[in-house]
Amino acid sequence: MASDKRWTVHRSGHVFQDRWISLRADDCSTPDGVAIAPYYVLEFADFVHVFATDEADRVILVRQYRHGLQGISLELPGGVMDAHDTDAVAVGARELREETGYSGGTLAHLATLSVDPARYANRLHLIRATGVRPGASHPEPTEDIEVVLVSRQEAKHLALSGQIANAGHVGLMLMALAGP
Secondary structure: OOOOOOOEEEEEEEEEEOOOOEEEEEEEEOOOOOEEEEEEEEEOOOEEEEEEEEOOOOEEEEEEEEOOOOEEEEEOOEEEOOOOOOOHHHHHHHHHHHHHOOEOOEEEEEEEEOOOOOOEOOOEEEEEEEEEEOOOOOOOOOOOOEEEEEOHHHHHHHHHOOOOOOHHHHHHHHHHHHOO
16 A cells, blocks of 8 residues: 555636635546546635633633524634634634633643545644633624533533534534543
8 A cells, every 4th residue: 555645636726715715626536546526625714712711610612603503502712713823822812812701821732633634625723721711702793602601521511412513612622621
């Protein structure tokens, strides 16, 4: 078995592109010469999610409307990295403060992952924030966010019971809860 299994891209072009999403169509072939054309790849900006706990060790979640779901979703705070952003921890601090008002404490990068490596070209960064303190939030005009504080045990129950609808957030929460 060859060590490099990358496909060869013969042609690539954008089918659709705007400030939020880009759809790329690649004409490819596998190392064995099998043609795959077109193969569609979704391009989004990288984004950050924050598993944050306050000084009482309560997990900070956000509840907000999600249009794709057509309903309310309980999830981790976070957001998109802007084109000029290079530091995922700094973005995590910014998004946590904007969405929840919590800041300070200690922040650390836990992981960089792909949401779906078969279809998405971007990455997500999981940041852990501990000992954060409350303050004033400044959500985007399109965001109507309720901050929800739960114990670590309740966070685990929410993740495992299906009360967290975003499958990625379930995995991120369980990763963070497994650590110290």
